[in-house]
Amino acid sequence: MISRDLSTAFHPETDGQTERVNQILEQYLCMYVSYHQDDWNTWLSLAEFAYNNAEHSSTKQSPFLTIYGRNPNFDSVHISQDTPSGRLSTNLQSVQKVVKEESESVIKRFRKYVDRNRAIPPDFQPGDKVLLASKNIKTTRPTKKFSERWLGPFEVLKKIGSHAYHLKLPQQCKSVHPVFHVSLLEPVKQSTIPN
Incomplete structure (x- = not known):
C-alpha cells in the first residue's frame, strides 16, 4: 500500500x-x-x-x-x-x-x-505562545545578519499532522503560509522578573 x-x-x-x-x-x-x-x-x-x-x-x-x-x-x-x-x-x-x-x-x-x-519535539497546544525562527522569512531589513533570530510571539491555532502547527500570524504577514514545522518553533519562556 x-x-x-x-x-x-x-x-x-x-x-x-x-x-x-x-x-x-x-x-x-x-x-x-x-x-x-x-x-x-x-x-x-x-x-x-x-x-x-x-x-x-x-x-x-x-x-x-x-x-x-x-x-x-x-x-x-x-x-x-x-x-x-x-x-x-x-x-x-x-x-x-x-x-x-x-x-x-x-x-x-x-x-x-x-x-x-534527536530530541523529543515539544507538543504545543492551541492557545500556546511560540516564537518562530526568522531564517526562512523575508523581511524588509537590508541584511539578515543583524535581524532578530526569532519572531513573535504567535498563538498556536492547531496542530497539523504530527510535526507541524498552524499559527495565528498578524495581518502584515498574510503572504506567509501559516503552517510551520516544529523545528522552526520555540516555546515562549515566561519572564521570572515581576512586572
Missing part, C-alpha cells in the same frame, strides 16, 4: 532520498552543461540513465537491476532476445527480495543513528 506523506517547506529531512538524488543529478549536469547552462535538459536523460545504472550503497545494486532484474548490456552482440520469462521472473523476485532486505537494514541503521541525537 502506498501512503502519501506531506512535508513542510524548508524541511528537506522529510524527503532526504529525493534530495540526495537531486544533488547527484546536479553534480552530473554541472560537469556537462555549457557555460551558459542553457542545455541542461539535453543531458538530463543521460544523467538519469547513469544514476539508474550505478550501484547504490544502500542496496548494493543499481536501481535498473532492482526494477528489471538485470543491468543494461551495451554490447548488442551479447543481448539475448530469448530469455525465458519464467527465469527472468524468478531472477527479478530474488533481486527485489535482496534489495528489500538491504533497504530495511539501512533504514534500521539510519534510524538508530538519527534517533540517538
Whole structure:
C-alpha cells in the first residue's frame, strides 16, 4: 500500500532520498552543461540513465537491476532476445527480495543513528505562545545578519499532522503560509522578573 506523506517547506529531512538524488543529478549536469547552462535538459536523460545504472550503497545494486532484474548490456552482440520469462521472473523476485532486505537494514541503521541525537519535539497546544525562527522569512531589513533570530510571539491555532502547527500570524504577514514545522518553533519562556 502506498501512503502519501506531506512535508513542510524548508524541511528537506522529510524527503532526504529525493534530495540526495537531486544533488547527484546536479553534480552530473554541472560537469556537462555549457557555460551558459542553457542545455541542461539535453543531458538530463543521460544523467538519469547513469544514476539508474550505478550501484547504490544502500542496496548494493543499481536501481535498473532492482526494477528489471538485470543491468543494461551495451554490447548488442551479447543481448539475448530469448530469455525465458519464467527465469527472468524468478531472477527479478530474488533481486527485489535482496534489495528489500538491504533497504530495511539501512533504514534500521539510519534510524538508530538519527534517533540517538534527536530530541523529543515539544507538543504545543492551541492557545500556546511560540516564537518562530526568522531564517526562512523575508523581511524588509537590508541584511539578515543583524535581524532578530526569532519572531513573535504567535498563538498556536492547531496542530497539523504530527510535526507541524498552524499559527495565528498578524495581518502584515498574510503572504506567509501559516503552517510551520516544529523545528522552526520555540516555546515562549515566561519572564521570572515581576512586572
